[in-house]
Amino acid sequence: MRSAVVAVGSELLGTERLDTNSLVLTKLLEEYGLGLDRKSVVPDSRPAIVRELQYLLEDHDLILMTGGLGPTEDDLTKDALAEAVGVQMELDPGVLALIEHRFQKRGMRMPKTNERQAMIFPGHRTIPNDRGSAPGFHLTVKHNGKQRDIWIFPGVPYELEGMIQAELEPWLKEQKRQSRHRRVVKVTGMSESGVDERLKPFYDKYTGEPITILASRGEIQIHLIADGPIEVASEKLMRMEQELRAIFSEKIFGVDSDDMESVVGRLLSSRQETVATAESCTGGLLSSRITDVSGSSAYFLGGVVSYSRESKLYMLGVDPAIIDKHGEVSEQVAREMANGARRRFSTTYGIGITGIAGPTGGSEAKPVGTVHIAVASHRGIEHARHQLGGPREMIKFWSTQIALDMLRRQMTTAS
Amino acid sequence: MRSAVVAVGSELLGTERLDTNSLVLTKLLEEYGLGLDRKSVVPDSRPAIVRELQYLLEDHDLILMTGGLGPTEDDLTKDALAEAVGVQMELDPGVLALIEHRFQKRGMRMPKTNERQAMIFPGHRTIPNDRGSAPGFHLTVKHNGKQRDIWIFPGVPYELEGMIQAELEPWLKEQKRQSRHRRVVKVTGMSESGVDERLKPFYDKYTGEPITILASRGEIQIHLIADGPIEVASEKLMRMEQELRAIFSEKIFGVDSDDMESVVGRLLSSRQETVATAESCTGGLLSSRITDVSGSSAYFLGGVVSYSRESKLYMLGVDPAIIDKHGEVSEQVAREMANGARRRFSTTYGIGITGIAGPTGGSEAKPVGTVHIAVASHRGIEHARHQLGGPREMIKFWSTQIALDMLRRQMTTAS
Numbered sequence: 001m002r003s004a005v006v007a008v009g010s011e012l013l014g015t016e017r018l019d020t021n022s023l024v025l026t027k028l029l030e031e032y033g034l035g036l037d038r039k040s041v042v043p044d045s046r047p048a049i050v051r052e053l054q055y056l057l058e059d060h061d062l063i064l065m066t067g068g069l070g071p072t073e074d075d076l077t078k079d080a081l082a083e084a085v086g087v088q089m090e091l092d093p094g095v096l097a098l099i100e101h102r103f104q105k106r107g108m109r110m111p112k113t114n115e116r117q118a119m120i121f122p123g124h125r126t127i128p129n130d131r132g133s134a135p136g137f138h139l140t141v142k143h144n145g146k147q148r149d150i151w152i153f154p155g156v157p158y159e160l161e162g163m164i165q166a167e168l169e170p171w172l173k174e175q176k177r178q179s180r181h182r183r184v185v186k187v188t189g190m191s192e193s194g195v196d197e198r199l200k201p202f203y204d205k206y207t208g209e210p211i212t213i214l215a216s217r218g219e220i221q222i223h224l225i226a227d228g229p230i231e232v233a234s235e236k237l238m239r240m241e242q243e244l245r246a247i248f249s250e251k252i253f254g255v256d257s258d259d260m261e262s263v264v265g266r267l268l269s270s271r272q273e274t275v276a277t278a279e280s281c282t283g284g285l286l287s288s289r290i291t292d293v294s295g296s297s298a299y300f301l302g303g304v305v306s307y308s309r310e311s312k313l314y315m316l317g318v319d320p321a322i323i324d325k326h327g328e329v330s331e332q333v334a335r336e337m338a339n340g341a342r343r344r345f346s347t348t349y350g351i352g353i354t355g356i357a358g359p360t361g362g363s364e365a366k367p368v369g370t371v372h373i374a375v376a377s378h379r380g381i382e383h384a385r386h387q388l389g390g391p392r393e394m395i396k397f398w399s400t401q402i403a404l405d406m407l408r409r410q411m412t413t414a415s
Numbered sequence: 416m417r418s419a420v421v422a423v424g425s426e427l428l429g430t431e432r433l434d435t436n437s438l439v440l441t442k443l444l445e446e447y448g449l450g451l452d453r454k455s456v457v458p459d460s461r462p463a464i465v466r467e468l469q470y471l472l473e474d475h476d477l478i479l480m481t482g483g484l485g486p487t488e489d490d491l492t493k494d495a496l497a498e499a500v501g502v503q504m505e506l507d508p509g510v511l512a513l514i515e516h517r518f519q520k521r522g523m524r525m526p527k528t529n530e531r532q533a534m535i536f537p538g539h540r541t542i543p544n545d546r547g548s549a550p551g552f553h554l555t556v557k558h559n560g561k562q563r564d565i566w567i568f569p570g571v572p573y574e575l576e577g578m579i580q581a582e583l584e585p586w587l588k589e590q591k592r593q594s595r596h597r598r599v600v601k602v603t604g605m606s607e608s609g610v611d612e613r614l615k616p617f618y619d620k621y622t623g624e625p626i627t628i629l630a631s632r633g634e635i636q637i638h639l640i641a642d643g644p645i646e647v648a649s650e651k652l653m654r655m656e657q658e659l660r661a662i663f664s665e666k667i668f669g670v671d672s673d674d675m676e677s678v679v680g681r682l683l684s685s686r687q688e689t690v691a692t693a694e695s696c697t698g699g700l701l702s703s704r705i706t707d708v709s710g711s712s713a714y715f716l717g718g719v720v721s722y723s724r725e726s727k728l729y730m731l732g733v734d735p736a737i738i739d740k741h742g743e744v745s746e747q748v749a750r751e752m753a754n755g756a757r758r759r760f761s762t763t764y765g766i767g768i769t770g771i772a773g774p775t776g777g778s779e780a781k782p783v784g785t786v787h788i789a790v791a792s793h794r795g796i797e798h799a800r801h802q803l804g805g806p807r808e809m810i811k812f813w814s815t816q817i818a819l820d821m822l823r824r825q826m827t828t829a830s
Contacts, residue, residue, distance in 0.1 A: 013451045015442040016629055018433045027430040036428045037464065040455035050451065055470055193486045197526045212459075213487060214426045215571075220534075222522060223426075266420025277699075277720070283706025284699030285690075287720045294774055294807055302726035305692070305702045311717035311760060315730070359709055387521065390546070390573060392709055414604055 001175075003029060005039040006052055006058045008068035008077045009155055012041045013353035014050075016173040021066045028164055032172040033180045033227055034062070046067060049080035053150075055121060057084070057143040067155030077117060078137075085141045085150070089119040090345035095126065099133045127167045131360050132159040138167065140305035141372045146329055163324070181233040185222045185244050186254045188405050198247055206240070216261065216400035218252070235374060245388040260404045262288045267411045268348075274346030275407065277303035278316050278337035280328065280370065281355040286400040288339045306337065316340030326346075328355050335381045342376045349410070350376040354387075357395045370397045382406060416590075418444060419475045420454040423469055423483035423492045424570060434480045436568075436575055443579055444793060447587040448642070449477070450593050464495035470567075472499070473559040478581075482570030484549035485552065486529040493534060493552075500556045500565070502532040510541065514548045536597045542566075542582045547552045547574040552581065556660035586705060596648040598660050601669045603820055612633045613662055623656070633675065634668070634814035644754050668823060674820045676704045682764075682826045683714035690822065692758030693731050693752035696770040696786065701815040716760040721752065731755030741779070749787035750796045757791045764825070765791040766818050770803075772810045786814045790821045797821060 003236045005026070007019035019041055026036045037060065042048045049068070056063050068077030086378045096118035103110040117134045128138035132154055139150045151168060153160045187195055190217040199222070203211065212223040224240050226233035243251055253265045268275060277287045287303035290296055303411050304315045309328060312318040318336040333354045342350025355371030361369035369388040373380050386402060387397045420441070434456055441451045452475065458465045464483070471478050483492030485554055489762045497504050511533035518525040532549045535541045542619035551568045564708065566583060568575045575796060587625035602610055607630040627638040639655050641648035683690060685816045691703045700719035705711055719730045724743060727733040733751040741747045744794070757765025770786030777783035784803040789796050804811045 013441065013446060013454065015438055016627075018435065018438070020433065023430055023433070026428065030430060032625075038457055038467075039428060040453065043766075052453075121804070128486075158752065182472065191523075193526045193529055194523075196487045196528060212425055212489070249498075279699075282753055283711075283715075284694075284705070284718060284720065286704030287699030287722075288697070288703050288811070291722065292811070293809060296698075297722055300698075301723040302720050302730065302732070303699060303722075305699065305706075305717050307712055307718075308716040315717065315719070315759065344730065345723070357706075361712075393707060394573065396703070396707070 001061045002037045002059060003034055003062035003064065003090070004037055005043045006063065006065045007039070007047075007054065007155070008044065008049055008065060009041070010043040010045075010074075010125050011370045012067075012368035013043055021155065021157060024157070024161060025064050025066075025164065026170060028172065029294075030180050030182075032169075032175065034172070035180070038310070044076055046080045046083070047075060050084045052080065057148055061143070061146070061148060063148065063150045065150065065152045066160060069109065069117065069136070069154045071117055071133070073113075075116070075192060076227075077367035078116075078121075081137075081139070081150065081152065082121070085139065085143075087121050087124070087139070087141075090122050090412050091115070091409070092126070093248065094117050095120060095135055098128075102133055102211055105211075112342050115290065123188075125167075127163050129154065129159055131162050131164060132156055134159070134363040136163050136167075142269045162340075179227070179230065181226050181230065181237060181242055183226075184223045184236040184256050185241055185248075185252055186258060187220045187222065187251050188218060188253050188260065188401065190220060190387045192220055193242055195222070195257060197382060202243060202247065205243075212244040217289075217373040229327075250409060252413060253392065253405065260401055260408070262293050264408050265290070265293040265299065265405050267408060269295070273300050273348035273411075274301050275349040275351065276301050276347040278341035278350065279303060279305050280307060280312075280353060280400050281357040281404060282353050282396050283307065283357075285396050286351065286353060286403055289400055289404070301347050302404075304341060311335065314407055316344065329370060329372065331374075331383050331385060333373050334374040335383055338374035340380055349407060351407060352376070353399055353403055355395070355399060357399075359392060369386070369395055371395070371402075373403045373406060375403070375410055377410065379410075382410065416449060416476045417452045417474060418477035419452055419471050419477065419635070421464075421478065421480045422454070422456045422570070423464055423480060424456070425458040425460075425489070425738065425819050427482070428458055434481070436570065436572060437754050439576060440479050440481075440579065443584060443587065444471075445592065445595050445597070448504070449587070449816050459489040459491055461491045461495045464491060465499045468496065470488055472563055472762070476516065476561070476563060478563065478565045480565065481575060482552070483812060484532065484567065484569045485546070486532055488528075490531070492614050493531075495537075496552075496554070496565065496567065497536070498596075500530070500554065500558075502539070502554070502556075503535050504629070505537050506530070507541065509533040510535060511548055512675035513543075540582075542568075542578050544569065544574055544578055546577050548570055549574070549583075551578050553586070562696035585616055587816055593649075594642070594645065596641050596643075596645065596652060598639045598640065598652040598656055600656055600663075600667055601673060602635045602663050602666050603633060603668050603675070603816065605635060606662075606665055610637070610663075617658060617662065618647065620658075632812060665824060665827060668820065675816055675823070677708050678821050679823050680705070680708040680714065681825075682712055682823060686826060688715050688763035689760075690763040690764040690766065691716050691718050691756040692719050693765065693767045694718060695722060695754035695768060696726075697768050697774040697811050697814050697818075698722065700771075700811050701766065701768060704819070716762050718755060727752065727807065731759065743779050744771055744785060744787065745785050746789075746798050748789045750791070750798055751791040753791035753796055763792060764822060766822060767791070768814055768818055770810070772807045772812060772814075774807060784810055786810070786817075788818045788821060790818070790825060791820065792825065797825065 005022045034057040114342045136153045214221040306312040337352030338350040352374045358368030420437045554565045614728040625640045629636045721727040752767030753765040767789045773783030
């Protein structure tokens, strides 16, 4: 079954708003084993909607439309649909009475224009809307001899959600499709093409399976999908995940909704260890990410943002002779900062970051994107130098991602 | 001229991600007097992309595509385009050398698979990508005797933005369309409906003009639009902005691309003043936002994230008797923290924030979302207590927004 979502509304073609209803619809489709094959946004223009429908009717069995059911003259979804499938609309007195009643309840008279919302498609299902005045519709039509199911919902998310729960979901259930299950395995510290290359044998083994690689901020996601009953699908996904772990081992830092800060938080909690930070170029982003995790006060004791030379001396106890000799952006200063944070806050681990986030401040020896990261513990201090690219925010983010990953690896490889 | 945007990527048809590149492209189109007539998302499937292109070529003069230019086997945009318009691709040694060089710079070997990114469309423009390995393309083709301009860009926003600035924008300028000008006026500290209500007389005066209100994170934006030659439009926008300033006065903190941290940064720079931070519940987000601004090291000297009681004592010199008497989340502790930051870092201003970001840790007297913010200067300490709602991240963000706004107002109202 091929399915498509169409959002109607000129405001969704502007510079600010996106069609988020499609995410809700997709989620429901996936629960019943259906994927979405295509989505689009068309303006409040009758010819544009008609043309889009004609295009989709060619080869989509299920068409979900949202928006354009309001009372004003630029609400044209129903008129366009009537034209595209060749159905005549009719005023429904029952629906009209309901809409009038909604207005009366609020002590208002129904504007004449709302009558348009009482026009229905005779012979097709009208979907009641408890949360607004516009009903929705479910039309089943033949197109070139093939059955097409077309659903129309209002664009207001709250109204749409009520109606898809009440009507679309039971219908999808009846279609008795297989359910779809998903596992996301998250890798860090590799490029997308590097991950892809190492996956060759895995791809070969699972030819034809829907395996997707996705680069997201600071991580590469491998999406595994299995259709069928939960027990069978889970077993298959687990087996595939084990194979990925054999390939990428410690480069896999988490699964599904894990992010680096929550993974590090879980490790610290379970080991009853603590951490403190000393940041220069990241300006507090590292501690902010660590404290995005609820309950982080159990293991994060505090941090210093030492943006000036003086603050490195007085707040972290960095030796001025080391700064004079190596400069503020250097391996030695990163080590001193990590150590200073660990001592000042009396924690298990201390992380130090110093670098040049740019776009100015770089030199030939230390170009923009040079970052030194150090993690101190009772076992000593680990250091790494990285050369990062991109704008200021990206250099800041990547620095914190690498720092958290260094801490994670110390915990997972340490005894 | 009819224009369409097509995003290629199966991940954009899932339940999590939306195509946000279309907003950036639409913004640029609008600046040159073009609207967007349609947008769509298609999966990483060659037939699906081909079919979409054939459909669009029928009646769209300008087609902007994003995504599917990566090195992996599911990156199919170029192959599909070659098929749809009947062009033969060729390997370009120059482009290949550039990609290899990118890998070498980072000490990596180019995986074989990246060769696909060096395939170009002979006779059509190849668009260099300074920020990634995939070049883009601009094809001009005839379809049923009509000219069609097709642009392809990578899906990575940072790469796309660089390329449209360098190539698409100059091309749009050449098309010599009537230009559209926009002014965004940004208000903080008011609700969207509060802004709307105060705008009534303004709306009445400018009936029929495209005035939009948009709630964004920590701010309410009022969008003003004027079409026509730049001189006339600018004058009109300036007049409208003056009227808004008369209505909202100091609640307007910026315009266009301003954000609170850049506005505060400009004020500090011009006054040659400095600031330091002491954060508890915001965990470093305040200092991270301040240091998101390039050049912030001129006025931001440093900060302390005092997540534990001890760190408030030792790192900021908060009096333990005050914590014992009033608790860590209190007006008195916020004042001590602001003062402590100012003294420790020897700055003009010190900001202190303490509160309960939740979702746990609240009590009846101090529920989740209770935040105390203080700003210290030579004139004394200003304090505000707020009761914020929403999830942890939102409470953190709003606390930093209010803190920055307090500092801004101290600077704009002080002599």
